[in-house]
Amino acid sequence: xxxxxxxxxxxxxxxxxxxxxxxxxxxxxxxxxxxxxxxxxxxxxxxxxxxxxxxxxxxxxxxxxxxxxxxxxxxxxxxxxxxxxxxxxxxxxxxxxxxxxxxxxxxxxxxxxxxxxxxxxxxxxxxxxxxxxxxxxxxxxxxxxxxxxxxxxxxxxxxxxxxxxxxxxxxxxxxxxxxxxxxxxxxxxxxxxxxxxxxxxxxxxxxxxxxxxxxxxxxxxxxxxxxxxxxxxxxxxxxxxxxxxxxxxxxxxxxxxxxxxxxxxxxxxxxxxxxxxxxxxxxxxxxxxxxxxxxxxxxxxxxxxxxxxxxxxxxxxxxxxxxxxxxxxxxxxxxxxxxxxxxxxxxxxxxxxxxxxxxxxxxxxxxxxxxxxxxxxxxxxx
Amino acid sequence: xxxxxxxxxxxxxxxxxxxxxxxxxxxxxxxxxxxxxxxxxxxxxxxxxxxxxxxxxxxxxxxxxxxxxxxxxxxxxxxxxxxxxxxxxxxxxxxxxxxxxxxxxxxxxxxxxxxxxxxxxxxxxxxxxxxxxxxxxxxxxxxxxxxxxxxxxxxxxxxxxxxxxxxxxxxxxxxxxxxxxxxxxxxxxxxxxxxxxxxxxxxxxxxxxxxxxxxxxxxxxxxxxxxxxxxxxxxxxxxxxxxxxxxxxxxxxxxxxxxxxxxxxxxxxxxxxxxxxxxxxxx
Ligand SMILES: Cc1cc2nc3c(=O)[nH]c(=O)nc-3n(C[C@H](O)[C@H](O)[C@H](O)COP(=O)(O)OP(=O)(O)OC[C@H]3O[C@@H](n4cnc5c(N)ncnc54)[C@H](O)[C@@H]3O)c2cc1C
Numbered sequence: 001x002x003x004x005x006x007x008x009x010x011x012x013x014x015x016x017x018x019x020x021x022x023x024x025x026x027x028x029x030x031x032x033x034x035x036x037x038x039x040x041x042x043x044x045x046x047x048x049x050x051x052x053x054x055x056x057x058x059x060x061x062x063x064x065x066x067x068x069x070x071x072x073x074x075x076x077x078x079x080x081x082x083x084x085x086x087x088x089x090x091x092x093x094x095x096x097x098x099x100x101x102x103x104x105x106x107x108x109x110x111x112x113x114x115x116x117x118x119x120x121x122x123x124x125x126x127x128x129x130x131x132x133x134x135x136x137x138x139x140x141x142x143x144x145x146x147x148x149x150x151x152x153x154x155x156x157x158x159x160x161x162x163x164x165x166x167x168x169x170x171x172x173x174x175x176x177x178x179x180x181x182x183x184x185x186x187x188x189x190x191x192x193x194x195x196x197x198x199x200x201x202x203x204x205x206x207x208x209x210x211x212x213x214x215x216x217x218x219x220x221x222x223x224x225x226x227x228x229x230x231x232x233x234x235x236x237x238x239x240x241x242x243x244x245x246x247x248x249x250x251x252x253x254x255x256x257x258x259x260x261x262x263x264x265x266x267x268x269x270x271x272x273x274x275x276x277x278x279x280x281x282x283x284x285x286x287x288x289x290x291x292x293x294x295x296x297x298x299x300x301x302x303x304x305x306x307x308x309x310x311x312x313x314x315x316x317x318x319x320x321x322x323x324x325x326x327x328x329x330x331x332x333x334x335x336x337x338x339x340x341x342x343x344x345x346x347x348x349x350x351x352x353x354x355x356x357x358x359x360x361x362x363x364x365x366x367x368x369x370x371x372x373x374x375x376x377x378x379x380x381x382x
Numbered sequence: 383x384x385x386x387x388x389x390x391x392x393x394x395x396x397x398x399x400x401x402x403x404x405x406x407x408x409x410x411x412x413x414x415x416x417x418x419x420x421x422x423x424x425x426x427x428x429x430x431x432x433x434x435x436x437x438x439x440x441x442x443x444x445x446x447x448x449x450x451x452x453x454x455x456x457x458x459x460x461x462x463x464x465x466x467x468x469x470x471x472x473x474x475x476x477x478x479x480x481x482x483x484x485x486x487x488x489x490x491x492x493x494x495x496x497x498x499x500x501x502x503x504x505x506x507x508x509x510x511x512x513x514x515x516x517x518x519x520x521x522x523x524x525x526x527x528x529x530x531x532x533x534x535x536x537x538x539x540x541x542x543x544x545x546x547x548x549x550x551x552x553x554x555x556x557x558x559x560x561x562x563x564x565x566x567x568x569x570x571x572x573x574x575x576x577x578x579x580x581x582x583x584x585x586x587x588x589x590x591x592x593x594x595x596x597x598x599x600x601x602x603x604x605x606x607x608x609x610x611x612x613x614x615x616x617x618x619x620x621x622x623x624x625x626x627x628x629x630x631x632x633x634x635x636x637x638x639x640x641x642x643x644x645x646x647x648x649x650x651x652x653x654x655x656x657x658x659x660x661x662x663x664x665x
Contacts, residue, residue, distance in 0.1 A: 001391065001428050001589070002384040003597045073384075275660035279587065279608050286586035289385035307579050367568075373578055374571035378551050381566040 012070065013077040016056060020081065023050055027339040034091040034342065036203075036214045038125040038164025044091045048122035051089050057120055058089075058096065065104060065112070066120045072292040083258040087340035094163060095119045095126035097251035099172045102244045106189075106232040115170065115191055127168035128248075129159040129192075129218060130241070137368050139174070139241060140183045144220060146175035146190060148227070148234075153177075153190060155198075155223040161362075165216035166203040168194055172244070173220075178235050187237035191229040198223035207354045208344070246298060248363045249305040256308030256359060257284050260315065262345055266335045267319035277318075280311035299376035306369035309359030316356045320349040385589075387432070394429055398422075398436040406440065414444045414464070423450050423460055427530065431537045431592035435585070438541020438649075441641050443512060445478040451534030452477060456486040457495050465498075471525030473518035475652060479503035480516040490522045510644035515652075527653055529595050529606035536606075536613035537588040539649030540581060543616050545642045546624040547577045553628055564627075573623040584609075584616035607659040614656025617646035 005013075025047055032041050040048070051057040052066035059078050061067030070078070082089060090096040096119065103116040118124045135142040144157025155175060165171060171192045178186030194201060198221040203213035232240045260281040267274070284307060291300055319334075320327045327349040335346035344355060360366045374380045387395065401420065405413055417423065422433050423446070430450055437446055445464040453465030463483030468476050471488075479485060482498040503516040551574060554565035564570055591609035594602040621643050625632045632639050650656060 001387060001593050001596075003593050003599055005383060270664045272657075272660060272664070275611065275663040278663055279612055279660075280583075282590065282608060283583040283586050283612065286385055286590055287582060289383065290586065293386045303579055303582055306575075307583065367572070370572045370575035371568070373575035374565075378547075378571075378574055378578060380551065380555065380571050380574065381563050 006073065009071075009073050009077050012059075012074045013081060016059075016078060016081050019054060019056055020085065020087075023047075023054075024085075024087065024340070027337075030339045036164045036167045037094060038092050038127050038166075038168040040091045040122055040125055040167075045122040048090050048092075048096075048120075052121050056089070058101075061104065061120075065100075065116060073289070076288065076292070079254050079257075083254075083261050085340070086262065086338040086345075088342070090122070091342075092119070092122065092125040092164070092168075093251065093255075094128050094248075095168070098128055098244055098247045099126040099170075101247040102172060102189075102240060103191075103231060105243050105247075106240050110228075111191075111231065119170075124169035125164070125167060126170050126172060127162050127165040127216070128244070129162050129165070129171040129173040130244075131161045132158060133160050137365055140187065140238065142174055142176060142187065144173070144175045145179065146177050146188065146225070148177070151227045152224045153227065153230070155190065155192065155220040155225055157220050159218040159220075160216075162201075162216040162218050163214050165194065165218050166201045166213060170194060171199075171218065172231070174237055174241060177237075181235065184238045186235055187241065188234050189231040189237040189240045190225050191231060192220075192223065192225050196223050196225065208347070208351050245364060246301060249301045252359070252363050253284070253288060253301070253304035253308045256305075256312050257281065257288065259312045259345070259356075259359075260284065260308075262335065263312070263315045263319060266346070267315065267322065269322060271318075271322055273315070273318040273322075277311070277315040280307075280315070284308050284311065297377060299372055302364075302369040302372040303377075305363065306366050306373070309356075310366060312359055313353075313356040316349070316353045320353045323349050385586075391429065391432060394425075395432050395436070398433050402436050402440045402442075410443050413442070414446070417444065417446055422446070423454070425450075427533070427592040427596040428589070430530075431533065431589055434534055434537045435541040435544070435588075438538030438645070439545045441512060441542065441545070441645050445482060445514070447534050447538055448478040448482065451528075451530045453482070453484065453486050455528035455530040456488060456493055457484070458493075461495075467531075468518050468520065468523060469525065469527050469531070470653070471523050473520050473523055475506070475515045476503065476518050477652065478514045478516070479518050480505035480514055485518070487518075487520055488524055488526050489520075490524055508648070510648045512641060512645065513648055529591065529602050532606040532610040532653060532659070533588060533591040533595060535649050535653055536584070536591065536609040539613040539617050539646055540585045540588055542642045542646035542649060543577070543581050543584070543613075543620040546620045546639065546646060547574065547581060549639050549642070550574060550577070550624050550627050553631070557629075570627060573627060577620050577623055580616040580619045584612040587612040604663060607662040610654065611656040611659035611663070614650035614659070617650050618656070621647055 029043050055068035057066035059067045059070035060075050100116040100119040119126050132142050146153040146155045173190045173192045176186050177188040200219040202217045204215050206212045330348040332348035448466035449464045452467040453461050456467040461484035465484040466478045466482040467486040469488040480503050485501045487494045502519040505516045554570050557564050588609040591605040594605040631637050
C-alpha cells in the first residue's frame with residue numbers, strides 16, 4: 001500500500017495532460033454536439049483519431065489499436081484526467097469500450113484489423129445488440145435466430161434498447177445458432193453491418209424527450225451475414241457475452257466515478273447528504289484501484305457496478321430534493337458549460353436523476369448484481 | 383497510489399488470522415502476552431489496521447485497541463503494560479480506563495501520563511458486557527481525538543461486521559425452511575449482498591485512513607472522519623440485517639452473533655457516531 005503517486009504513473013499522467021492541453025478541440029470547433037451514443041460528428045471523429053494515432057485512445061491496447069501497452073494503474077490515471085476535465089475520448093463509448101474490446105479479446109487477427117481498428121479510429125461506429133423484448137436480465141433467453149446456410153448466416157429476430165443503433169455502422173449481435181442446445185450453449189456472436197438488407201432500425205424516445213433518440217428496436221428479416229463475421233467460436237457466444245459484460249461493467253463503474261465527481265462539483269453544499277457523496281466517491285476509487293490486483297475475483301466488478309450506480313442515483317436524488325421546486329424546471333442547466341461534455345450530464349436535476357436509472361438498469365440491473373455477489377462471492381445457493 | 387497489500391502485509395494478515403483462530407480459547411492474559419511477543423503493539427498504522435481488523439473479527443477481549451490506538455498516539459510511546467487515553471474533554475466512556483496500567487490525559491497543559499492506579503476510573507455497566515468502558519474523574523480535560531483512535535475503532539468495527547456476515551452466510555446456507563436453504567431466497571441474498579458492499583466500502587475507507595496516517599498526508603483528518611463514519615454506517619446495516627436473518631436464534635444469549643452485534647454497535651457509539659463524523663466532513 002502506498003499513497004504517494006508512482007513516478008511512472010505521474011510521468012504518464014503529465015504526458016497525457018500535456019497532450020490534452022495541446023490538442024483539445026476548442027468550443028468553436030466542437031460543434032455540433034453528439035446526439036446519440038453512436039453519433040460522432042466530424043470534429044469528434046477527428047479528435048478520436050488524434051487520440052488513436054498518439055496512443056492515447058485506449059492506452060492499454062498495443063499501438064496498432066490506439067494504445068501504448070499501458071498498465072492498469074496508468075489506465076485509471078487516463079480515466080481520471082478525462083473525468084477531471086469533463087471530456088470524452090470517444091463519443092461512441094460502447095463501440096470503443098465494449099465492442100472493439102470484445103473483438104480484440106475474441107476475434108481473429110483479420111477481424112481485429114477489419115473491425116476493431118476502424119471502430120477505434122472512429123471510421124465507423126458500433127452498437128451492442130444483446131437485449132431483446134423477451135431477454136433482458138435473462139440474456140441467455142435470447143431468441144434472435146441465425147442459421148448457417150452455406151457461407152452465410154441467415155438472421156431473423158429482434159433486438160431492443162440497442163443504444164445508438166440508428167447511427168451505428170455495425171452491430172455486435174448476440175444470436176441463437178443452436179436452438180436445441182441448453183440456453184447458454186447455443187449462442188453465437190455476429191458483427192452485422194447495419195446497411196445489410198433486411199436490417200430495420202427504429203429509434204424511439206427516452207424518458208427525457210420524445211425526440212431524444214438513443215434507444216432502438218432493431219428488426220432482422222432474412223439478413224444474410226458472411227460466415228467470417230462470427231466473433232469467437234460457434235455456439236460459444238456466452239463466453240463472449242461474459243467478456244463483453246465485464247468490459248461493460250468496467251466502463252460503467254469508471255463512468256459512475258466520473259458522474260460522482262461531476263456531482264461533487266455541481267451540487268456542492270454543506271447539507272448532511274453531501275458527506276455520503278464525498279465518501280462514496282473516495283470509496284469507489286479505492287475499490288477500483290484495488291480491483292487492479294491480479295488475484296481479484298472477476299465477480300467483484302459487480303460490487304463496483306452496483307455500488308457506483310446506486311451512489312450516483314442517491315446523490316442525484318439528494319441534489320434534486322435540495323433544489324426543491326426549482327428542480328421541476330426543464331430544460332435547465334445545472335453545471336457550467338463544458339463543451340466536450342455530453343449535454344445530458346449538465347441538464348436539469350430532474351433529467352439527471354431520471355438518467356441515473358440507466359446506471360441501475362443497463363449492463364445488468366442492481367438486483368442481478370446482488371444475485372451475482374450473493375452467489376459468486378458469498379457462495380449462497382442459486 | 384497503490385491500494386493492494388504488499389507481500390509482507392499479506393503474510394502478516396495470514397499470520398494474524400492463524401494466530402487469532404488458534405488462540406480463541408486462551409485466557410485474556412495469555413492472549414495479551416502473545417500479542418506482545420509478536421510485536422503487534424509496535425506495528426505501524428497500516429499493519430496495525432491489518433491486526434485490528436482481525437482482532438475485531440475475533441471480538442478480542444484484551445485492551446489492545448486502547449493501548450495501540452488511544453494511549454500510544456497521545457503519549458507518543460507504548461505504555462508499561464496496557465494503556466488508554468482520555469481525549470474527549472470530559473472523561474466519559476473511556477475504553478479500558480478501569481484496567482489500564484497507564485493513562486494518558488489530554489489536558490489544557492498538554493498531555494499528562496499517569497499510572498492507572500492513580501487515576502479515578504469507574505467502570506460503567508453497558509449493554510455489551512465484553513468491553514470495558516469507564517468514567518474518569520479529572521479536571522481541565524480538553525478534546526482532541528487522534529486520527530489513529532478513529533481509524534482503530536473503524537477497522538475493528540469492520541472486523542466485527544465481517545464476522546457478522548460470515549456467521550450469517552454460514553447460517554443461511556445451513557438453515558432449511560420450506561424444504562430449501564433460506565440462503566436461496568432472494569430477499570435473504572440481497573440483504574447479504576448489501577452487507578458485503580457496505581463492508582467493502584467501510585474497509586476501503588478505514589485502510590485509506592491508516593495509509594494517510596502512515597504517510598502523514600494532509601488529508602489524514604478527513605480520511606479518519608470518513609473511516610469512522612463509513613464504519614458506523616456499515617454496522618448499522620450489518621446489525622440490522624445480520625440480526626434479522628438469524629431469526630429468533632439471534633435473539634438468544636448463547637448465540638455468538640450477539641457478541642459481534644454488540645461490538646459493532648459499540649464501535650459506532652464510541653468517539654462519535656457516523657452522523658458526528660459526517661458533519662466533520664462538511665466544514
Ligand atoms: C439507458 C439504457 C441503455 C441500454 N443500452 C443497451 C444496449 O446498448 N444494448 C443492449 O443490448 N441493451 C441495452 N440496454 C438494456 C439493458 O441491458 C436491459 O434493460 C437490462 O438487462 C434489464 O433488462 P429489462 O429492461 O428487460 O428488465 P427486466 O429483466 O424485465 O427486469 C425488470 C425488473 O425485474 C428485476 N429482475 C429481473 N430478473 C430478476 C432476477 N433474476 N432476480 C431479481 N430481480 C430480477 C430487474 O432487476 C428489474 O428490476 C439498455 C438499457 C438502458 C436502461
